[in-house]
Amino acid sequence: DSGVTQTPKHLITATGQRVTLRCSPRSGDLSVYWYQQSLDQGLQFLIHYYNGEERAKGNILERFSAQQFPDLHSELNLSSLELGDSALYFCASSVGTIGGEQFFGPGTRLTVL
Amino acid sequence: QQQVKQSPQSLIVQKGGISIINCAYENTAFDYFPWYQQFPGKGPALLIAIRPDVSEKKEGRFTISFNKSAKQFSLHIMDSQPGDSATYFCAASKNNNNDMRFGAGTRLTVKP
Numbered sequence: 001d002s003g004v005t006q007t008p009k010h011l012i013t014a015t016g017q018r019v020t021l022r023c024s025p026r027s028g029d030l031s032v033y034w035y036q037q038s039l040d041q042g043l044q045f046l047i048h049y050y051n052g053e054e055r056a057k058g059n060i061l062e063r064f065s066a067q068q069f070p071d072l073h074s075e076l077n078l079s080s081l082e083l084g085d086s087a088l089y090f091c092a093s094s095v096g097t098i099g100g101e102q103f104f105g106p107g108t109r110l111t112v113l
Numbered sequence: 114q115q116q117v118k119q120s121p122q123s124l125i126v127q128k129g130g131i132s133i134i135n136c137a138y139e140n141t142a143f144d145y146f147p148w149y150q151q152f153p154g155k156g157p158a159l160l161i162a163i164r165p166d167v168s169e170k171k172e173g174r175f176t177i178s179f180n181k182s183a184k185q186f187s188l189h190i191m192d193s194q195p196g197d198s199a200t201y202f203c204a205a206s207k208n209n210n211n212d213m214r215f216g217a218g219t220r221l222t223v224k225p
Contacts (some may be wrong), residue, residue, distance in 0.1 A: 002156065031211065043157070043202060043215035056212045090156050097211055101147070104156030 003027065004105035006091050012111045018079040021108045025072055025093030031055075032074040033094075033102060034066055038087040049074055050097045081112045116140055117205050119216025126223050132190040134219045136203035139184065143205035143214075148177065148188045151200045151218075160201070161188070193223045 003026035013019055025032050034046040036059075045058035049068035060066075063081075068074040078085060088109050092102040119136045126132045138146075147162035163170045163177040163186065170177045176189040190197055203216040 002158065004156075033213070035215075042217040045212055045214060048212050058212065092156075094211060100145070100211065101159045101162070102211070102213060104149075104158065106154075106156050 002103040002105060004091060004093050004103050006089075006105040006108050008108060009106070010109050010111075012113065013081060014113055015081055015083060017081050017112075018077065019081065019110065021076040021078070021089050021091075021110075023074045023076070023091030023093075023105060025074070025091075026103055029093035029095050029103070030072065031094045031097055032068055032072070033092040034060075034074070034076050035090040035092065035104075036087050037090060037107070041087075043090070046076070048097075055097060078110070083112050086110055086112045116143075116214040117203060117216045119203050119219060121219060122217065123220045124222070126193045126221065128193065128195060128223055128225050130193050130223075132188075132193045132197070132221055132223070134188045134201055134203070134221070135185065136187065136205075136216050137183075137185045138205045138214075140205070140207075140214075141184070142207050145206045145211075146177070146179065146186050147204050147206075147213075148175075149202045149204060149215075151202065157202055190221075193221075195223045195225050197221060198223050 005024045030051045046060040048056040066076045088107045092104045148160045149157035150160045151157040174191045179186045206213045
């Protein structure tokens, strides 16, 4: 158990809908990262937050957004969902922003029908 | 643009054999190179990591070899066991931002 929690574990929704994925980092970690894992794209870095502020963006679509709240939990919002958004979404956390281990949560499996 | 290229895509090894997975990177600013292990239904977990000031790092049966001039690094698993069967990801990041770029993954199967 990494200490990172993600909810829900599974999510099934329809095209065009909007969903919110939630992540609670390990106690003491200030950085939260979001990744998308699909069969054909591997693990893709989406976005990084540190202590409530956005630090970096990766391959995140404009339909996706994220935020980190004062209690350090983070939410990833996916809107106007398409079939191709079906994937595993992982959250990871680390102590700071400088190189080191990232601890991954168990992931949320999103299925868009 | 794939910044970290990993091979092979899949690997089958007999129990007791050596598993070797290779990665190459493009960005010379990368200075942290971890390997993650992922079991089905789980998130990736850090296995071993190296920084470019050393050419090799060993932890138990797992060794990273690093070639800075060739921009390549590899994972060697000695005495491979069926319990090592998992997907392995190499990754790279810059020390100043920790934003990780992952390879495509290698599915390792160790046959008993």
